[in-house]
Every structure is written in structure tokens, then in C-alpha cells.
Amino acid sequence: MDSTKSPEREGRSLAEGMLLTTTLIWGGTFAATKVLLDSGMEPMGLLTWRFGIAALLFFLLFFNRLRKAFNVSTLKKGIVLGVLLYAGFGLQTVGLGFTSSSRSGFITALYVVITPLLQIFIGRSIPGKRVWLSVGLVTVGLWLLTSPAEGGMAGFNAGDLLTLGCAVSFAAYIIVLDRFGGKEDVIALTGFQLLVVAICCTLHNLLSEPWTSPSTSTDWSMILFLALLASVFTTWCQTNFQPRTTPGRAAIIYTMESVFAAIIGIALLGEHLGTSGFLGGGLIVGGLLVVEVSRD
Numbered sequence: 001m002d003s004t005k006s007p008e009r010e011g012r013s014l015a016e017g018m019l020l021t022t023t024l025i026w027g028g029t030f031a032a033t034k035v036l037l038d039s040g041m042e043p044m045g046l047l048t049w050r051f052g053i054a055a056l057l058f059f060l061l062f063f064n065r066l067r068k069a070f071n072v073s074t075l076k077k078g079i080v081l082g083v084l085l086y087a088g089f090g091l092q093t094v095g096l097g098f099t100s101s102s103r104s105g106f107i108t109a110l111y112v113v114i115t116p117l118l119q120i121f122i123g124r125s126i127p128g129k130r131v132w133l134s135v136g137l138v139t140v141g142l143w144l145l146t147s148p149a150e151g152g153m154a155g156f157n158a159g160d161l162l163t164l165g166c167a168v169s170f171a172a173y174i175i176v177l178d179r180f181g182g183k184e185d186v187i188a189l190t191g192f193q194l195l196v197v198a199i200c201c202t203l204h205n206l207l208s209e210p211w212t213s214p215s216t217s218t219d220w221s222m223i224l225f226l227a228l229l230a231s232v233f234t235t236w237c238q239t240n241f242q243p244r245t246t247p248g249r250a251a252i253i254y255t256m257e258s259v260f261a262a263i264i265g266i267a268l269l270g271e272h273l274g275t276s277g278f279l280g281g282g283l284i285v286g287g288l289l290v291v292e293v294s295r296d
Contacts (some may be wrong), residue, residue: 015244019253022237027260029230030101030108031268032222033093039219043093044205045212049223051089051198054231058194061232062187069188077180078189081173082196088169089197090204091162098159100271105261106145106281107163112255112288113138114171130290137287144280145273190235255288 036046059066096104116131180189205211214220242250262281265271273281 012245015241016250016253018237018241019245019250020256022234023254023257024260025229025234026257027105028264029226030096030105030261031264032225032230033096034101034265034269036214036219036222037093037097039216041212041214041219042205042209043097044090044201044209046223047089047093047201048198048205049214050226050231051194051201053223053227055191055194055198057228057232058191058235062191065185065187066191069185074184074188075192077184078192079196081177081180081189082193083200084169084173084176085193086197086200086204088166088173090166090201091169092166095159095162095166098157099163100265101269102262102265102271102273102277102281103145103160104163105258105265106284107142107160108167108170108261109255109258109284109288110138110142110164110167111170111174114167115174118168118171118175134287134290137290138284141280141283141287144276144283194231194235255285258288259285 033046037043092104092108099107113131113134117135214223258281262273266273
């Protein structure tokens with residue numbers, strides 16, 4: 001039996017490996033953001049630095065392509081998508097000031113289930129039985145994750161609620177992006193999104209918060225990680241490697257973001273979930289897998 005992999009299969013293996021690396025980086029953003037908030041940075045100030053640096057670098061790297069691809073349609077769509085991303089990241093970052101990075105990772109991942117549910121309200125489709133099964137699993141999982149029964153576990157709090165709002169924002173983003181997909185240059189659309197998020201966060205920061213800057217080498221390393229790896233590099237990975245696998249397989253890989261967030265939060269920040277927390281997180285991941293397997 002010939003065990004040699006075909007070029008197509010090798011290409012998909014590489015792509016899926018890169019997407020898994022992307023989810024690992026995403027998982028690390030929760031702990032990095034928590035560190036920066038605990039160091040005294042304001043939520044919108046943190047996002048201003050993150051997306052300001054990311055947008056600047058993105059435009060420097062792809063300036064010629066952005067210039068050639070610029071048109072009013074791309075700009076309008078970039079504004080809509082950028083505002084949704086600003087809402088999602090803003091709610092997530094503010095929420096992290098009141099909840100743990102582990103819980104934030106699991107709750108954020110609920111966008112996978114919320115997305116097909118939102119489609120009911122915009123008249124696109126009615127979710128099937130697997131989606132409702134998934135909703136049941138993640139609902140029980142969320143209750144266990146935020147249950148006060150375990151020592152060290154706070155009940156469902158303001159941070160969890162804000163993070164749930166973040167998941168809704170990301171779900172709306174996915175639906176809108178699906179409608180815009182394939183109609184504009186991907187790099188140009190991504191660049192305008194980053195720019196809009198940076199502008200919105202800067203205005204929000206100036207109007208509602210005292211200006212804060214990274215003050216230590218640790219702060220700067222976290223900001224650069226969020227800007228360069230978690231924003232620019234992961235965007236490039238998604239753009240280049242997701243088309244080389246199926247949407248269903250990619251989405252299943254993306255569910256690992258919440259698992260990595262929990263592992264990193266426990267390992268680096270000493271966070272404690274407890275038995276019910278781990279069980280709740282496991283049910284959430286199981287629910288995400290149920291809904292994604294049904295899409296492939």
C-alpha cells in the first residue's frame with residue numbers, strides 16, 4: 001500500500017496545521033488581555049494600541065494592493081464589518097475586567113451556536129435538529145461553567161454577560177461577512193476593517209477613558225503579541241489557508257480556541273475552574289463540535 005501523501009492532501013494538512021496555530025494564538029489573547037487590564041491599562045486604550053499598530057503594519061505591508069483595490073463599495077463594507085468587530089472586541093475586553101480568561105474563552109466561542117440562531121431572525125434558514133441539540137449542550141455547559149457551586153467560582157456576572165454580547169456581535173459579523181464574501185478584494189476588505197476598529201477604539205478611548213500606554217516591557221510584549229500575531233498574522237493565515245480546507249473542518253479546528261484559552265489561563269495565570277467548570281467547558285466544546293460537524 002502506497003503511503004505517500006498526494007500534494008493536495010499535504011497542502012490541506014499544512015493549511016489545517018496553520019489554522020490550528022491560529023487558534024492557539026487566539027487562545028493566548030485572553031490571558032494577554034487580562035494581564036494588560038490587570039496592569040492598569042484601560043480597555044479601549046488597550047484596543048487602540050492593538051488595532052492601531054495592526055492597521056499601520058497591515059497598510060505598510062499591503063499598501064500597493066490596498067491602493068489598487070480601493071473603491072467605495074469595499075470601504076462601505078469595511079466600515080460595517082469594522083463596527084461589528086469593534087463591538088465584539090470592545091465587549092470582550094471590557095468583560096475580561098470582570099471575569100476570567102478561561103471563562104471568557106468558552107463564552108466567546110458560543111458565536112458558533114449563536115450564528116445559525118441569528119439566521120432565524122434575518123429569514124435565511126431554520127436550524128436543524130443538530131443545532132438545537134448543540135444549543136442544549138452549550139446552555140447546560142454555560143450554566144455549569146458559571147455555577148457558584150465550586151470553590152473559587154463566581155456566579156454569572158457582568159463580565160460574563162458582556163462576553164455573551166461579544167459572542168452575539170461576532171455571530172452577526174460572520175453572517176454579514178458571508179453576504180459580502182467573494183465580492184471584494186479580501187486584503188482590502190481586511191485592511192479597512194482593521195482601520196475602522198482602530199478609529200472607533202481611539203475615539204471611544206478619548207471620549208470615555210483616561211489615556212493609558214504600555215508602561216513595562218511585559219506590557220509592550222503583550223501589546224505586540226496582540227497586534228502582530230493575534231491580528232495581522234492570524235488574519236493572513238485565515239485568508240491564505242482556510243480556502244485550502246473545507247469550511248466545516250476549519251470551523252471544527254476553530255473550536256479549539258476556547259480549549260487553548262482555558263489551558264493558557266490555568267497554566268500562566270493560575271486560574272481555577274473546578275470540576276463543574278471543566279465539565280461545563282467540555283459540554284460547550286461538545287456542543288460546538290455537534291453544530292460544526294453537521295455543516296461539513
